[in-house]
Amino acid sequence: MSADLSQLFGHFMIAIILLFIIGxxxxxxxxxxxxxxxxxxxxxxxxxxxxxLAGYICGRTALAQTIVITLxxxxxxxxxxxxxxxLWAFRNNESIDPRKLSxxxx
Amino acid sequence: xxxxxxxxxxxxxxxxxxxxxxxxxxIALWPAVGGMLVAQVVFSTFYPLNIGRGxxxxxxxxxxxxxxxxxLSSIMLLIIGIVAFVSVLVxxxxxxEERQVFHFLNLILISVIxxxxxxLISDIFSLYVFVEITALAVFVLIAMEKGKFAIEGTFKxxxxxxxxxxxMLTAIAFFLMAVGxxxxxxxxxxxxxxxxxxxxxxxxxxxxxxxxxxKCGVVPFHGWVPDAYSAAPxxxxxxxxxxxxxxxxxxVLLRLFGTVFILNAALQNTLLLVGIISICFAAFASLTQTxxxxxxxxxxxxxxxxxxxxxxxxTPLAFVGAVFHFFNHAIFKSLLFVNAASxxxxxxxxxxxxxxxxxxxxxxxxxxxxxxLLSTAGIPPLSGFxxxxxxxxxxxxxxxxxxxxxxxxxxxxxxAYFLSLERKVFFGKVVASPAAETKASFGITxxxxxxxxxxxxxxxxxxxxxxxxLLPLKEIVH
Numbered sequence: 001m002s003a004d005l006s007q008l009f010g011h012f013m014i015a016i017i018l019l020f021i022i023g024x025x026x027x028x029x030x031x032x033x034x035x036x037x038x039x040x041x042x043x044x045x046x047x048x049x050x051x052x053l054a055g056y057i058c059g060r061t062a063l064a065q066t067i068v069i070t071l072x073x074x075x076x077x078x079x080x081x082x083x084x085x086x087l088w089a090f091r092n093n094e095s096i097d098p099r100k101l102s103x104x105x106x
Numbered sequence: 107x108x109x110x111x112x113x114x115x116x117x118x119x120x121x122x123x124x125x126x127x128x129x130x131x132x133i134a135l136w137p138a139v140g141g142m143l144v145a146q147v148v149f150s151t152f153y154p155l156n157i158g159r160g161x162x163x164x165x166x167x168x169x170x171x172x173x174x175x176x177x178l179s180s181i182m183l184l185i186i187g188i189v190a191f192v193s194v195l196v197x198x199x200x201x202x203e204e205r206q207v208f209h210f211l212n213l214i215l216i217s218v219i220x221x222x223x224x225x226l227i228s229d230i231f232s233l234y235v236f237v238e239i240t241a242l243a244v245f246v247l248i249a250m251e252k253g254k255f256a257i258e259g260t261f262k263x264x265x266x267x268x269x270x271x272x273x274m275l276t277a278i279a280f281f282l283m284a285v286g287x288x289x290x291x292x293x294x295x296x297x298x299x300x301x302x303x304x305x306x307x308x309x310x311x312x313x314x315x316x317x318x319x320x321k322c323g324v325v326p327f328h329g330w331v332p333d334a335y336s337a338a339p340x341x342x343x344x345x346x347x348x349x350x351x352x353x354x355x356x357x358v359l360l361r362l363f364g365t366v367f368i369l370n371a372a373l374q375n376t377l378l379l380v381g382i383i384s385i386c387f388a389a390f391a392s393l394t395q396t397x398x399x400x401x402x403x404x405x406x407x408x409x410x411x412x413x414x415x416x417x418x419x420x421t422p423l424a425f426v427g428a429v430f431h432f433f434n435h436a437i438f439k440s441l442l443f444v445n446a447a448s449x450x451x452x453x454x455x456x457x458x459x460x461x462x463x464x465x466x467x468x469x470x471x472x473x474x475x476x477x478x479l480l481s482t483a484g485i486p487p488l489s490g491f492x493x494x495x496x497x498x499x500x501x502x503x504x505x506x507x508x509x510x511x512x513x514x515x516x517x518x519x520x521x522a523y524f525l526s527l528e529r530k531v532f533f534g535k536v537v538a539s540p541a542a543e544t545k546a547s548f549g550i551t552x553x554x555x556x557x558x559x560x561x562x563x564x565x566x567x568x569x570x571x572x573x574x575x576l577l578p579l580k581e582i583v584h
Contacts, residue, residue: 058286085249088249101257
């Protein structure tokens, strides 16, 4: 790794780690199903950035591009299903607090 | 040849969705999907017998990501075919509304496409894509009835599965950084060559393991398993417990940690520890359950623990045992979930406090459930005995006698909780008579008998299965 590349790597890594921390905090600390989904979205974005960085470092940007585009499609479909479930939960419970989803235990 | 396993369900999916009214008639839909799955079972059975292996694949150029059919994937295709067929059979007697039938069959076709491709693929990112496609179809299947429990189960599964995906994606990024490619062959070479990027490879392996353990539902990450299994409609819980979590979690674990990655001592110890904790914790937890399906879910966690434990031993014999236990577990756990479906259809509940003395009224269900649970507990000569025996012998010969002894003792615990279940549900006093005297449907009875017959046959014909299906597996383990 040249000096230029390692400096870029360092800056990128700081941004990615920050995004991971924000996303994880968002999932763990909030009691709102929509916010949990936003937190997941931030986590996936951090992973996407990491894949772009990986493609740049190993010199295979075309491969990284195809992976990222596929990933964006998958992520959107997951979010559509997740928000559908959230909508049903709201219609059933009149609330999007995940603490109210506690009927199943044991 | 391998591409047919992907293209046939895909073509069927397209045909079913063509805008012609007569195609949506139930009378055409059930046989089409069922027939496709039977064909899959037949073809994947033929593979190890060396029939049709030389036929050139006319569709090969469509798939740039390399489908390959080896002895491990042929066993997986067989399991997917059997369990999905049983799930369709059970659904055909549980779901009657035309629109629901249409949705169910579409989703099950998508999940079969996802699972078939998952077991055939040889590229780590494409593997992730198809695991996710399977999971998406199943989220909707679980939530299909839109009840309170269904939504809670789906939401828990969805969030944990998405977190697992983030772990797996991060791992894939590290592999890409270290290897420069995402194909299994390139990653295997990078592990073997011991290059300077060993740290990135180790980091990637650890992260991927975290993601997979969530998907498998073994003990530190098991929270979603009982909720999702018990909240799902009966036919979906057969599919979910039988193949979906097994293919998207355990198969990927077997494929990557058995044949691609090279396990170091720390990783082996982690797998052994996770396996043994799952076996013991889940066995104790299922002793206290009062719901039939939740008890089966905890038992499922415990049985997956045996597979993870065998993988931790990291010998070819242990790998063979793990794959055989995978097969047996898929069959007898589906059998027990079909029994639960039968009880649910007859009585409208699976709460064991409200059920009793059903043995004389539901003869087929009680007899087949006895076969299923004796096989789970590892009583000879049923199939579960042989796979547990291989795993325990492999643990002894790998120099891990303590784990072998604990695994053996936990097997007795399995017998304990299943006997208490059997005593409550099928023997004992009649607590409540069936609300409606419905006749047992043909679909459920047939699938119970079919799965019980496979369990008994796999136990009695163990020598043949070992030589034909299991020993070729040793070639793909390094």
